[in-house]
Amino acid sequence: MTVHRPGTRGASWQAMDSGQLLLIAAAGMLAVAAIAQTAATGVVQVSDAVAFGSLVALGELLRITLPGNRESAPIAAGGALGYALLLDIGDRPAIQSALQVIVITAGGMIVGALPHLAAGRPAKLAGMASRLVAVACVAFVFRPLAPTALMQNHWWVALAVMTLLVVLAWFVDAVIGALIRAEELRARFSVALWDELRVQLPLGTAVGASALLIAFSSEVMGLAAVWVFTGPLLVSQVAFRRYVGIRTTYLETVRALSRMTEVGGYVEGGHSRRVSRLAVAVGRELGMSETDLLELEYAALMHDIGQLSLRDPIPGGATVLVSAGDQRRIAELGADVIRQAGVLDQVADIVMRQSEPSRDPGPGPGPPVASRIIRAANAFDDLVGSSADRDRAAAALERLRLDTAFEYDPGVVEALSKVVGRRSLSLT
Amino acid sequence: MGSLPRAARLYVAVVLVGACVVIVRGPFNFTGVGWFTLVVLASLFLLCESAPASFSSLRGAVWSPSSSATLASVVLLGPVGAALVGFSAVLRVRRHTQPVRRFFNAGMYALSAYAAGRAFLILGGHVGVPSRNSFPGIIGPFAAAAAVHVIANHGLLRGVLWLTRSGEGTARKARTGLDLRLMLSDLGYAAFGLLIAALWSVVGAFAAILVLIPLFVARWAIGQYAAQQRAYEATMAALCKAVETKDFYTRGHSERVSRGSAMLASEIGMRADRLEAITYAGMLHDVGKLGVPTKVLQKSGSLTEEEFAAIQLHPMRGLEIVREIGFLDEALAGIMHHHERIDGRGYPLGLAGDEIPEFARVIAVADAFDSMTSTRSYRGARRIDQAIAELRKWSGTQFDPALVDAFVTALQRDGWERPAPVDPPAGPPDGITAQDHDDPTAPLRVVENR
Numbered sequence: 020m021t022v023h024r025p026g027t028r029g030a031s032w033q034a035m036d037s038g039q040l041l042l043i044a045a046a047g048m049l050a051v052a053a054i055a056q057t058a059a060t061g062v063v064q065v066s067d068a069v070a071f072g073s074l075v076a077l078g079e080l081l082r083i084t085l086p087g088n089r090e091s092a093p094i095a096a097g098g099a100l101g102y103a104l105l106l107d108i109g110d111r112p113a114i115q116s117a118l119q120v121i122v123i124t125a126g127g128m129i130v131g132a133l134p135h136l137a138a139g140r141p142a143k144l145a146g147m148a149s150r151l152v153a154v155a156c157v158a159f160v161f162r163p164l165a166p167t168a169l170m171q172n173h174w175w176v177a178l179a180v181m182t183l184l185v186v187l188a189w190f191v192d193a194v195i196g197a198l199i200r201a202e203e204l205r206a207r208f209s210v211a212l213w214d215e216l217r218v219q220l221p222l223g224t225a226v227g228a229s230a231l232l233i234a235f236s237s238e239v240m241g242l243a244a245v246w247v248f249t250g251p252l253l254v255s256q257v258a259f260r261r262y263v264g265i266r267t268t269y270l271e272t273v274r275a276l277s278r279m280t281e282v283g284g285y286v287e288g289g290h291s292r293r294v295s296r297l298a299v300a301v302g303r304e305l306g307m308s309e310t311d312l313l314e315l316e317y318a319a320l321m322h323d324i325g326q327l328s329l330r331d332p333i334p335g336g337a338t339v340l341v342s343a344g345d346q347r348r349i350a351e352l353g354a355d356v357i358r359q360a361g362v363l364d365q366v367a368d369i370v371m372r373q374s375e376p377s378r379d380p381g382p383g384p385g386p387p388v389a390s391r392i393i394r395a396a397n398a399f400d401d402l403v404g405s406s407a408d409r410d411r412a413a414a415a416l417e418r419l420r421l422d423t424a425f426e427y428d429p430g431v432v433e434a435l436s437k438v439v440g441r442r443s444l445s446l447t
Numbered sequence: 448m449g450s451l452p453r454a455a456r457l458y459v460a461v462v463l464v465g466a467c468v469v470i471v472r473g474p475f476n477f478t479g480v481g482w483f484t485l486v487v488l489a490s491l492f493l494l495c496e497s498a499p500a501s502f503s504s505l506r507g508a509v510w511s512p513s514s515s516a517t518l519a520s521v522v523l524l525g526p527v528g529a530a531l532v533g534f535s536a537v538l539r540v541r542r543h544t545q546p547v548r549r550f551f552n553a554g555m556y557a558l559s560a561y562a563a564g565r566a567f568l569i570l571g572g573h574v575g576v577p578s579r580n581s582f583p584g585i586i587g588p589f590a591a592a593a594a595v596h597v598i599a600n601h602g603l604l605r606g607v608l609w610l611t612r613s614g615e616g617t618a619r620k621a622r623t624g625l626d627l628r629l630m631l632s633d634l635g636y637a638a639f640g641l642l643i644a645a646l647w648s649v650v651g652a653f654a655a656i657l658v659l660i661p662l663f664v665a666r667w668a669i670g671q672y673a674a675q676q677r678a679y680e681a682t683m684a685a686l687c688k689a690v691e692t693k694d695f696y697t698r699g700h701s702e703r704v705s706r707g708s709a710m711l712a713s714e715i716g717m718r719a720d721r722l723e724a725i726t727y728a729g730m731l732h733d734v735g736k737l738g739v740p741t742k743v744l745q746k747s748g749s750l751t752e753e754e755f756a757a758i759q760l761h762p763m764r765g766l767e768i769v770r771e772i773g774f775l776d777e778a779l780a781g782i783m784h785h786h787e788r789i790d791g792r793g794y795p796l797g798l799a800g801d802e803i804p805e806f807a808r809v810i811a812v813a814d815a816f817d818s819m820t821s822t823r824s825y826r827g828a829r830r831i832d833q834a835i836a837e838l839r840k841w842s843g844t845q846f847d848p849a850l851v852d853a854f855v856t857a858l859q860r861d862g863w864e865r866p867a868p869v870d871p872p873a874g875p876p877d878g879i880t881a882q883d884h885d886d887p888t889a890p891l892r893v894v895e896n897r
Contacts, residue, residue, distance in 0.1 A: 109579055174649055175650075221664050221667055221668065222664070224660060224664055225664035225665070228661045228664075232646070232657055235646055236645045236646050236649075239582065239646070241579070244642075247586070248638065248642070250634070250636075251635050251636050251639055254632050254635030254636060254665065255661065255665040258632075258669045262668050262671045262672040265672055265676050266675055268679065268772060268774075271773055272772050275768055275769050275771045275772050276683070276734070278768050279690065282734075282768055284738075284740075324686070324689055327690060328689070328692045356685055359684075360678070360684070360685035360686075362678040362681050363678075
């Protein structure tokens with residue numbers, strides 16, 4: 020995914036930054052208040068607090084990056100939620116207050132983040148803040164309930180309440196994440212929330228189940244539960260890291276190989292990359308989900324791959340200038356190449372139908388929206404190229420607008436002009 | 448597996464009989480809560496076994512989190528009960544399982560569970576639902592049981608693989624690293640066995656259900672990795688084919704060089720991750736050819752110095768394309784230097800001997816071999832023995848002699864599938880190609896224009 024750096028977009032970055040700042044400030048105040056209060060009353064059950072704090076620190080040290088450049092610290096989240104949901108440790112009841120849970124979580128997070136800072140990596144305060152808020156929500160609800168007879172005597176009531184609470188934690192984390200991303204990437208909130216819930220589902224389930232297991236097994240195993248748990252959590256973490264790693268390599272490889280057409284002299288340098296960036300921005304503007312955006316990005320990167328089958332490059336590589344028949348042939352050749360992979364049939368379909376006019380009155384459904392986006396983005400880039408000239412961009416947009424009766428989708432062209440408008444704003 | 452070697456059949460029989468003996472000899476207390484616990488744990492075990500995840504794109508490497516159920520039964524039921532749970536693998540639902548394999552697996556799981564149970568008892572563990580007083584004392588015996596289980600399990604499995612080994616030499620060394628990863632995963636998830644046992648006193652049989660969730664998330668992640676890896680390899684291969692469509696005669700070259708490099712690399716004992724990287728490097732070694740005009744690549748007659756310079760640049764162009772991929776640096780070096788020669792007369796940098804990265808020396812051998820055994824417009828495909836003779840002839844000047852020897856050994860063991868002979872393309876001939884930059888027997892001819 021293309022993630023625009025904050026601060027490169029003029030007027031909108033202040034709003035975005037203030038959203039994140041608000042979250043960080045709220046979490047910071049929560050932590051400070053909790054620390055002040057706990058300092059006054061003192062920490063209870065110190066050895067338990069230290070054990071769980073260390074687990075959180077370890078988890079924070081071993082953060083992973085989920086698809087779409089999301090930071091996550093599943094072990095830290097599982098440990099902190101487990102601490103919030105403790106009923107008994109061995110034969111003594113767990114009596115820590117919600118505020119102490121917040122203190123221990125925040126402390127563990129800070130300790131775990133220090134090595135990252137020392138190694139020169141960013142602290143990722145927003146992610147930490149969102150995790151802290153989610154844990155705080157659970158702790159505030161559950162800590163007062165923990166000593167009640169209902170929880171102590173009926174394990175299935177406790178299990179039901181705990182399940183509800185870990186689902187709540189997952190939801191809170193997703194909502195905060197979606198708010199941040201919606202502003203950062205200018206996506207729609209509903210789409211961002213859905214993406215967030217979907218991406219976080221497997222890991223969120225594992226975190227929630229682990230928290231429940233820690234809370235229940237501590238009753239029998241005492242603090243040993245924390246350490247016995249670290250083994251499977253670490254193995255799961257390694258599996259996730261490998262999965263995310265190969266996904267990243269996959270995207271990097273397609274990005275890199277999309278430059279084959281440029282090195283071969285078929286298209287202008289940087290064309291595929293620019294078209295894909297533009298297409299993804301337009302797709303996001305139109306409210307496409309992350310799964311669709313990934314397919315769109317792959318298709319946009321490879322939209323010209325069919326030219327490799329041509330004996331001689333088209334002069335200048337600009338497909339907008341060749342005949343409709345040649346356009347169709349290139350698109351079909353490209354789709355054939357992609358189809359050979361056997362795993363990207365959707366992408367092949369998008370590439371194949373990019374050559375169709377977006378508003379063909381003929382029978383059958385028109386081309387998919389991704390194809391229409393690539394068609395417009397490709398035409399725009401063929402006309403403007405790497406130039407940052409605003410007049411040239413405006414002229415190209417005007418030309419696309421004039422063709423919206425047949426060639427281009429008016430909605431796509433409108434979204435494109437918004438994206439281009441924002442971009443030229445940020446360049447000034 | 449219909450025609451198992453005699454030794455392998457004997458081995459399977461011994462494992463099965465051993466499993467039956469330990470189960471029948473007992474003693475197992477078949478009364479009270481035992482039956483119910485046994486059924487629940489066996490169901491958990493079967494559920495895990497029936498849904499294995501591929502561990503990597505290597506075929507046959509599958510993993511399932513079933514060891515947690517076995518080890519929970521070691522604690523709750525003792526060695527014989529654990530052996531029974533393990534033996535329930537005979538009932539598992541998995542498609543295409545031959546009876547022999549089914550029974551062997553059951554025997555193997557039963558024996559390794561029994562061994563783990565014995566280890567647990569010897570080190571002072573107590574069979575039954577653990578109480579608060581059992582901790583932390585139980586952790587030591589349990590860890591030992593987990594270790595014994597993993598070792599027994601993999602040992603028995605390696606035994607049968609060794610006895611039935613049939614021409615899967617290429618994958619053999621790669622599997623060593625993989626086995627280690629599998630064993631570590633098994634050990635990590637073994638901890639869930641202790642959790643199930645501990646939770647039994649709090650939530651009863653529901654413990655098994657609670658533990659299922661994280662187990663299956665882990666299984667999902669592992670399966671996703673393998674799926675993504677397969678998709679990745681397929682996509683890369685498809686894109687490399689796109690590069691070759693232009694030149695009729697070099698179709699499939701990238702994939703064959705990739706396969707040849709992997710064969711050679713595993714013959715010289717490369718680790719699994721390097722093996723993976725060289726597979727990709729072999730696939731991508733010629734993408735830079737796109738930067739060389741087609742008419743130069745296929746020119747008949749001698750090349751001018753400029754044209755030769757354009758050809759010499761193609762490894763660098765390739766590097767330029769793939770540099771941004773998060774590969775091992777070694778793979779990039781392999782792509783950049785695959786036309787260096789041991790005597791220092793190659794390109795682009797003219798490195799000699801050991802200065803040439805190992806990846807590049809490996810790819811160079813596979814590259815030349817595939818070029819010689821494929822049809823070119825100016826000659827038919829050479830036979831494999833002819834190509835080997837050519838490799839030997841250039842060994843020490845163009846190729847690393849040790850690698851040529853290793854490649855010949857690998858060829859004799861695994862064989863080589865030559866590309867189907869190609870008919871010349873239909874349509875007007877557009878200049879007959881009389882050279883191939885990969886072919887050591889037809890070196891490029893350069894005219895000195897001064």
